[in-house]
Amino acid sequence: MKRTLPADLDTRRYDLAIIGGGINGAAIARDAALRGLSVILLEKDDFASGTTSWATRLIHGGLRYLEHFEFRLVQESLVERGRLLENAPHLVDPLPLVLPVFRAGKHAPTKLRTGMHVYDFFSRGDALPKHRWFSRKETGIRWPQLTMEGLLGSFRYFDAQVTFPERMVIEQIVSAVSFGAVAMNYARVTSIDMDGSVATGVTVVDELAGRTHKVRARAVINVAGPWVDQVMASLDPAPNREIGGTKGSHIFLAATADTPTDAIYAEAATDGRPFFIVPWNGLTMIGTTDLPFDGDFDQVTATDDEIDYLLAEAGRLLPGLDTSRSRVLFTYAGVRPLPATSDSSPGGITRRHFLIDHAPNRDGLYSVVGGKLTTHRSLAEEVVDKIAHELGNRAPCQTRNLPFAYSPGDDVEALREELIGSFGISGLAAERLTSIYGARARDIAALGASDPALGAPLAEGQCVTGAEIVWAFENEQAVGLSDAVMRRAVAAWNAGLGRSAARGAARIGQSHLGWSADRATGELAEFDTYIERFNAPPA
Numbered sequence: 001m002k003r004t005l006p007a008d009l010d011t012r013r014y015d016l017a018i019i020g021g022g023i024n025g026a027a028i029a030r031d032a033a034l035r036g037l038s039v040i041l042l043e044k045d046d047f048a049s050g051t052t053s054w055a056t057r058l059i060h061g062g063l064r065y066l067e068h069f070e071f072r073l074v075q076e077s078l079v080e081r082g083r084l085l086e087n088a089p090h091l092v093d094p095l096p097l098v099l100p101v102f103r104a105g106k107h108a109p110t111k112l113r114t115g116m117h118v119y120d121f122f123s124r125g126d127a128l129p130k131h132r133w134f135s136r137k138e139t140g141i142r143w144p145q146l147t148m149e150g151l152l153g154s155f156r157y158f159d160a161q162v163t164f165p166e167r168m169v170i171e172q173i174v175s176a177v178s179f180g181a182v183a184m185n186y187a188r189v190t191s192i193d194m195d196g197s198v199a200t201g202v203t204v205v206d207e208l209a210g211r212t213h214k215v216r217a218r219a220v221i222n223v224a225g226p227w228v229d230q231v232m233a234s235l236d237p238a239p240n241r242e243i244g245g246t247k248g249s250h251i252f253l254a255a256t257a258d259t260p261t262d263a264i265y266a267e268a269a270t271d272g273r274p275f276f277i278v279p280w281n282g283l284t285m286i287g288t289t290d291l292p293f294d295g296d297f298d299q300v301t302a303t304d305d306e307i308d309y310l311l312a313e314a315g316r317l318l319p320g321l322d323t324s325r326s327r328v329l330f331t332y333a334g335v336r337p338l339p340a341t342s343d344s345s346p347g348g349i350t351r352r353h354f355l356i357d358h359a360p361n362r363d364g365l366y367s368v369v370g371g372k373l374t375t376h377r378s379l380a381e382e383v384v385d386k387i388a389h390e391l392g393n394r395a396p397c398q399t400r401n402l403p404f405a406y407s408p409g410d411d412v413e414a415l416r417e418e419l420i421g422s423f424g425i426s427g428l429a430a431e432r433l434t435s436i437y438g439a440r441a442r443d444i445a446a447l448g449a450s451d452p453a454l455g456a457p458l459a460e461g462q463c464v465t466g467a468e469i470v471w472a473f474e475n476e477q478a479v480g481l482s483d484a485v486m487r488r489a490v491a492a493w494n495a496g497l498g499r500s501a502a503r504g505a506a507r508i509g510q511s512h513l514g515w516s517a518d519r520a521t522g523e524l525a526e527f528d529t530y531i532e533r534f535n536a537p538p539a
Contacts, residue, residue: 028221
């Protein structure tokens, strides 16, 4: 799956043009292609380079949604959590969470216990353990890092974690393309084309070639996340504002003995909003904030105040944790595509998704507002049900029990043993390959075994290899170094933010992908500029 433009791009009429290549757009493309619709997916940057990459990376039912009586959302989320654990076992793992209960907390223990029972009820039928209460003494023994000040006890319950949601998007797109969809990254939609009151397609600029194309489609779905209103701005008159996004920031620290191996879900002392301390990819993730945001969605960064807020709250909860600013390895921030509302509390804005049909003024044009990682599949099913019906397609949804494109099946451990035995790689390397590429780990390991330069690590002390970089460009539509390192090989999420891996990848670009020295230098410069947004200390 290299990045190529269809020869008939300017003449073909697609059933569905999708604007936005995050998790929701990718899921819609997959669902629609499986039903036999002709689909084109258009993303202005790289796939998964926006909101999808800046999440807390949880696959969860949304325990706090119960407080707002969003029972249907919780039930939907928990059903989808179970499906993801079943269909993408290489990407999604069970995650134990500890909810400490304090005397001065916002919610009484009895209220929390009721919420836990409701959560368990909606989770019935899945394989995750149900909640359990631990007394103050038991909590102190099991999680000694937690503060004992005002502690009454704790609940432990289970949700799930997707370590790399970027990979979830890539697999959805690989699947969609295998069923006939066209997927273009670096394809910026500049306008939605209308013939009177009927949407006829979009005007799109191929950012790599600098050429403009008219893409015709019977239906257009705007699923651009926070950028939904910007996409609609080309229409005259522009529709009402739909997005009232809030900013969420995360900070990342090295994991130490002062951070529990279970995730912690707690209330911030300063404002009562929930936040997480999560073990992630060998690091500790702390987040998130929830602040109104009306700036440039392409340049969102964590502010000093947000960093200090998260460090202070983590330090209150874990008194032994060193919360000096020098401990922060990097940060990231994004904007949730929440609906515009008069609600003065960002935490009170619903996390449900909405499908907006812009008919009758603009027939064939739809927008998606909201949505989250956990419910991307059910969102796509709802959207495609609606649009396919309008287009006369009655084919049923096929994604409910369909494994992901790279799903290794039930026995991931057997796959790891196979990689170690057949290709002579280390157990750590086999674990990395299977957790990122699933069944395709065999192909990448074989590619590495065919050439010592591709089988060798890109940098000292890392497992990522040159074979992964070649695979990214040849099979997963990577265009530049950042695409391959950040969102295909996901090799940048460490203390050095992937700088050493990027330099190794640039060498592979020259030796195996035909890059000139000038291109390699330019790609590295672009990569260094890109990671400046993460507030990382200088190399």
